[in-house]
Every structure is written in structure tokens, then in C-alpha cells.
Amino acid sequence: MHDFDVLVIGGGHAGVEAACGAARMGARTGLVSFDLNAIGAMSCNPAIGGLGKGHLVREVDALDGVLGRAADAGAIHYRMLNRSKGSAVWGPRVQADRKLFKAEVQRIVHAQGSLALIEGEAAALSLKRGAVAGLELADGTLYRAPRVILCTGTFLGGSLFRGEERFEGGRIGENSAQRLAAQLREAKLPMARLKTGTPPRIDGRTIDWAALPEQPSDDEQWTMSALTPGRVNPQVFCAITRTTEASHAAIRANLHRSPLFSGAIDAAGPRYCPSIEDKIHRFGDRDGHQVFLEPEGLCTHLVYPNGISTSLPVDVQHEMVRAMPGLAAAVIVEPGYAVEYDHIDPRALTPDLQLRAIPGLYCAGQINGTTGYEEAAAQGLVAGLSAAAEELGAAPPALDRANSYIAVMIDDLTLQGVSEPYRMLTSRAEYRLRLRANNASTRLTPLGLDAGCIGTARTEWFEAREASRDELTAIFDRKLHSKLLADADLPVRRDGGEKSVSEWVRHDGIALADLQPWIDEDLTQNAEMLAELAEDAAYAPYLARQEAELRDLRASEGLGLSHDFPFSEVPGLSSEMIERLTSAKPPTLAAAGRVPGITPAALSALLVYARRWQAAA
């Protein structure tokens, strides 16, 4: 008899979603972490969401995850990024109070049924015939469980760098689990090394706020989670400052002391989020870089200067910071540093994040080469739901590139691997017009309901919301004559003729609310759902065009390449193509087309052979 159906190791963002997700599915779940009080801790900048990332938060939320609710509970600053662009790329982002965020995560985790919290260090996996059978803690306790999910972050061979200083361990102040790491190395998993960094923290009392332009929280009362009724915390300002020539001079004079340039770190860092020394080195002609000063909480003076991640020596960090407007007297409380760590090549994982080499072992979060809370949480959710579903004989939500950013990320990771820490971007999603942060519930909650991972509160909320859908949809079929609109000074031609509300909202300069005079229903009721339907209408012609493409995609998704598909026997594949396909093991023909470097010719060779192989099987 097993002690647990699913055991999750690590209480970071990935671990919390994995554990709660598995428990929501009804699996008997355990969550093991070094320090139960650290569950829900935000290791770095307490900001959640942003471009691409906000989509992930909303999707995790739509599947009844924890992240969105905790973000709202901690939020002290809301900002919708990209608001001037089309709504499909709006990026909801909040600045959270660390303590409040963590308290909410703790509350949810403790309230979650079917979930046991275990404090301890996971020391070794117990394996039977190569598959997972359980987990041994450092104190010798053994738990039997057929499925274990590793959400241990950077614990694998992490080293910290600051100037000439070195530390071992995941994050400052944490030890790393060496035995477990050794076990994974023995399994000969493909591994690689990446680096990331963090900026110095500044004491907010030493900042001259009055000298700096402010960035207020958004007035619109949106929230991260669909279940949050409204904003709960007082909202604070962020401020904006810039690096100066003097900051740059200090950096330039000391570049050789940065581990990034001295050669101490040679792992790849994120191109989209370079350290300040990298920016100065690569874009030397810039006279300044923008820096957001983001308060870390309501009851702390710590301020996170977003944009100056660095591993320069402490004295240079001081010099650089103090050369910026408003920071002349700034005191650094905790200097910035860089981390280099090992991660598992995610191509070793199946689409449900299970390691092919060790059945029953799942990996989620930074251990897979991603960066960010949202990316970690989304993977945790997938691993948790999949592991539970597998154990319970159920099916996890059917996610694919056309219905979620989550699937885009998992597909990218498991097929393409990573060459820099993977961060979500909207441009990674080819069907992003249909994947809006605003319609995540519509896209995913029904799938969650089918899978059985949605709790009562959200089920009720969703049913109530859907009840109005048909009625509201009918509003968009009403016909209105251009004369009416023109007479009301809306920017349309009088002779435009009769058009449906759907068509009118596609016009530049016409919003649904402008049409209220001719619509009986009160458009301020159900505003959220109406906004979603209006966006659907606005994008409809583009979405219709994608249909053929999606049919193609689904057809080639339908041509399965089983796990033992003999890529090396496909005639005409070059050894390079065979190697790429064999390490990515695409599960379908469509997936094979997304493996990097796979040529059209290789794809058609594969197609011809796969069809023959399927026919023979």
C-alpha cells in the first residue's frame, strides 16, 4: 500500500501548484519541503504577471490554481502592460507584498484537503526496477509513492557569484540537497548549466521619492484571479529613475571584476533580461537605462530596482546606484548577485513532464531550465494534474498550443529544449489572438471541470457566468444603421449601411459602450463577459482565417509517433535530423515539425514513413 499517490518535493511556486493541483484531482498528496514556513516565499522580485507571464497566471487561475488568488491577496500595485495595443497582448502585472502573498499561499495550502505537508529534506528517491517507488528523507523516513514530482528549483549544483566572491547553494541562506542531486546525475540525465541574476535591494527610506516621476497603480479595478471580488490592499506608487553616464562609467571601469566577464560564469543567461553590465557592454551608445523602483511590501522598506540585475562587486554596485537620480543617498540592504545552476534538459521529459528515463518521476519549474514564478507555477500545475490523473485513471485537461500558453511552454520546452533560461513571451504563441489573458476562464475552466480539478467556489462562479452567455451573445447580432451612429457623432460614414453590433465593434474608434443608446440591455452589467464577447467579435475575421491552419495542425497532431518510433530507420533522414528527432522524441508529426532545425524535406520523409509504419502496426 502506498503512503501517497503523489509526492511533491519543494514548496516553491511549482511545488505549491503541483501539490494543490494533484490534491484537487483527489489524489492523496504529500508536499515535502525544507521549511514549511518558507512555502509561498517569493525569492526575488515580488512582482507577478507581465507580458506573456500574466497569461500564465490567468490560465493557472482558470484551472483553479493558487497563484492568481495569492497575487491579489498581496497586490499593492496593479498595472496592465501593453494597454495601448490589442487586448490579446495585454499583460496584467501586480507588485505584491511578500508577507501578504505568502500568508495567502499558506492559507490555501493548509485549507487544501487531501494534502499532507511534510517538513524535511528529500534525500533520495527509492526506485524499483528503474521506476519511482517512493522517497527517502534526510532523517531516514521513507514514504512510498508511485509518483514523485521534483520542484526543487536551483538546488542542482547552484553557485552564487558576486564580484570576486563565491557561495555554494541555491539561494543565499539555503542549503542544497546533494544526495538527491547525485542520484539524478547517476541516472545520466542530460543536464546543462544556466545563469540568472538579481539586483541589489535598496532601503526605501533612503530614496528621494519626491525627485522621481511616479507610476501609480491602474485605476481600473481588474484583478488577477477571476475569483477575487475586488482589490483588498492600499495601493502604492512605483517610481522611475535611470542609470546615468556616471553609473555606466563605474560599471565600465569594473567590468573585469564581474564574474560574467572574468570568465568565472560561462553559462548562458537570458537575452531578454540581461544584467546591467551586459547592457552597458552590448549597447554602449545608450546614455541611460530605465529603472523601476518597486516597493517590496507595505510593512517593509525594501525596494526592488527593476532593471539593474548585477553581479558586480558590492563597492561598484554602490557607485552605480548612487549615480542615479533620486538615489544619491541610497543604502543597499542586500547586494545583487548572479546564480549559476544545473538544469535538466527538458527534452528528456514527456509532454506531461515525466522523465522518460525514470518512469514516475516528474520535473517542474526552474529545474527544467525556465525562469520566473509564473512559468514554474504553470509547469507545477501540469505535472500535478498529470501525475494525479495517471494514478487515478483519469485524464488531465487537454491542453494544446491553440488553447493555452501553458501548452505552448510545455511544447517548447519538451521539443526544443532551452539555450537560455526560458521565459514566456506572447510571440511564442502563434495563436495568441485566441489566447487572451482575458478569456482564460472561457478557454480552460471547462477543460478543468471535465478533468475534475476545479473546486466548488469556482464551479459555481463559472456556472453563473456562463448562464448569461447566450443572452449576451445575441446582443452582437443586432443590426444598427450607420445613420444612427453618425447622428450620434460616432466616427462612421453615414452611408455605411446596416451592420451588426459585432461588425461595428471592429471599427476603429467604436467601443461596445458607445452603442448603448440602441441596445436595451444594460451594458454595465456583466461587463467582463461583454468585454470578452466584444474582443471575440473584433478578432473574429482573423480567427476565422486560422481555422484551416488549425485543421491542418490537428490532422498532423493526429499522426502519432509512438515512443519507440524508429527515427533512425526513416529513409532519407540525415544523421543530424535523426539526432535532433531522437533527442526531442516528438510525440506527433506536428510536434516533429516544431523541433528546431527540422527541414521540410525531413518532415515529409517522416510523414511518408510514419504512414507506412502506422499501416503496418
Next chain:
Amino acid sequence: MTDTIFAISSGAPPAAIGIIRISGPLAGSVLEHLSGRDFEPRRASLTTLKNSRGLPLDSALVLWFPGPETATGEDLVELHCHGGRAVLSAVCEALAALRGLRAAEAGEFTRRAFANGRIDLAEAEGLGDLLSAETELQRAAAMQMAGGIFSAQVDEWRSEVLRLSAQVEAALDFSDEDDVSELPPQFAQGLIALSTQLEDWCSRPRVEKLGEGFRVVLAGPPNSGKSTLFNALIESEAAITSDIAGTTRDVIERNVAIESIPFSFVDTAGLHDGSGDQIERIGIERAQVELARADLVLWLGPEGRGPDDAWEIAARADADDFTPKSKAQFAVSASTGVGVQELKLALVEKGRDAMPRPGEAALNARQHALLSDALDALLGAQKVSDPLLCGEELRRARAAFDRLIGKATTEDMLDALFGRFCIGK
């Protein structure tokens, strides 16, 4: 393991020589089996081919090309035999009797070349056209495609679209950083430049024109001399002529090349109102359809009553009851031949303009449709103000380019494409 395939690659016998190609892993051992010896790669050698029982089949010139640097990407053998039916069928029989060897399916050699990365889709299509080329112009156009000129061009467009996309995506995904602002002014220029190029390609004559010919339809009332002129133009008595109105009742079509420009001449039933005869009525309906399909109409009826853009022809110029037209392009007499040569020369001029120019790659219908898609998307990108929609349009353009050179193709497309090839190439 892949089958080894063979086929006659040189067209239907009899001919002076008949070339049999063998492609696949067994090609080398088959050659050894037939000849009893080894051959130096890529050198022509004369040898006697024998069947399994040792009986001589033919004295042939053979070529041995070890893969993968071959036309199909596999081991390849060419047997240049004597071109008589009996010889070739004897060799084919001997080959078919060997284990692991079978006759090729339609298009299979090209399919393998494609599958092995020797050619891309556009080149494969070019090859298909080349093999079915009849006229010199057709051959020249197909050569351009098979040579990869179009693929190279698509690659270039694709990288340009990628460059433009990157600018849009930066504005979308990194707008929270001050280093990336709105789209640079050169962006719009880049879009316009690219769509202008595509417009030019889309407006070029299509490769099918070479196969179908320039379609010239003769039309007019009964007894106006259409069939007689038709016969004169095609230089054969294909259509019945008589002084009975309503002689021609169906559509007659003939393909001829004049000065190497391919034409398709179409004779139709005389047009007139109120015919009681059902057959004639159907004939007139068909004539109307032809008028719509025509590249050019020669109008032999009363002046100004023909379709727009038709050429006014004053026919039967020698006849007693000849009614001249005030603005006739041509006055001709099919009986005496007066004016016919001038008309032909004018048709050649007109037809040449409608054909792909020699030395220029021409698109087929599929390529034209995809290129038009890409163009449509690029024009769409210029119309929208939201960078998000602009990004979507550019993505659509990219998808069209991918499909042009065969990426993300569907099975059906491949099947349709390769089904066109005659066996053996």
C-alpha cells in the same frame, strides 16, 4: 528497409534508346547481378546485361551513382538500353523478378528526391512541369523552377518577413522596456517594398498558360464565317463549314503552336436570339461559357455587339455581301487568305505577352494562390494600426511562404503533387 524501385525513365518505347533507372539500397547489387562485375562510380561503361538464368538481355551503357549525392539521394543505377519494346520489357521483367525490387509508382523517384532533401517542394513542382513540358517555352519555365530560383526567392522573402516580424514582436513583448519603443518608420517602407515585389510576381503570367495555351475564341452570329476562319488559323479542316446557318452546334477546340507560342483556338455555335432548336440553344449556352473563359475573343458579328475587349474582325472580306466595320482591327478573308497572316502575327504578339517570359520563373496555380495569400497578408499588415494585428498578418505571410517551399505541408498536398509525375522520374 526502403524498397528498391525501377522504371523506364525515357518515355514510352520505341525510341533509339531506353533508359531504365534503379534507385534504392539494392541498386548496386542489382547492377552487379545483371552484369557480373563492378563499375567505377559516375563513369559510363558498356556491358552485357543478363537475366538470372544467364541469358543475355541487351548490350547496354551503364552508369553507377552511389548515394547520397545522387538525384534521388539513394544509390542509383542507369541502364541505357536499346530502345525497342521487346528489349525494354525483357529487362524490366528480369528486374521485377529480383527480390526487394519493384516497379516505381507514379512520381516515386521525385518523391524520394524530395524526401531525401535533394530538392524542395518548389523544385519538385518545377521538375514535374519539366517532365510534362511540350513546348520550348514550357521547358524553359520549368527549368527555372527546377533550378531552385523560386525557392531562393521565397527564402529571401521569408527572411525579410522574419525581420519585420521581429520588429513588431519587440514592440509587443518588450514594450515595458524603454529601449524598445514604437515601430520605426523604416518598418512601413519595408512592408511596402516587400509587397511590391510580391505584386510583381503575382501579376506575372502563370505556368499553366504554357500548357493550356492562349485561348482565342471565335464568336459571332450564324454564318458569319467563324468556322472557316478557325480552319484557316489552325491550318486544318477541323470544323465543318456550310452556308446553312447553325452549322456549328458544339464547341470545337484545337491546340496549335504559332511561332512557338501555344494557342488554343475555340470555334463556337453562332449566337442569335430565339432559336427554337434545343440542341442549338445548348450550343449557344456553351458558346457563352467560352466567351467568359477566353483570353481573347475574335468577334465576327455586327460592330460593337461583341464582348468588351474583343477584337472586331471584318470577315469574308472578299464576299459580295461584305459589310465593312468602321473600326475593325482586321479585315480578313479566310477564302483568299487576305489578312489572315496579319491576324496571326498580331495573335502571336498578344499571346507572347500573356505567356511567362523565357528565362523567368513562372508560378503554377498553387504557388500563385499561396503567394497571393502572402501578399494579401502583407497588404493587411499595412492597413491595421494595432501592432498585434500587424503581427498576425505577418505570421500569416510567413505561413504562406512555409507552405510554398513545403514546410508544414499536409499529406493531401503531397499526394496530389506527386501523383502528377509520370513514372520514372
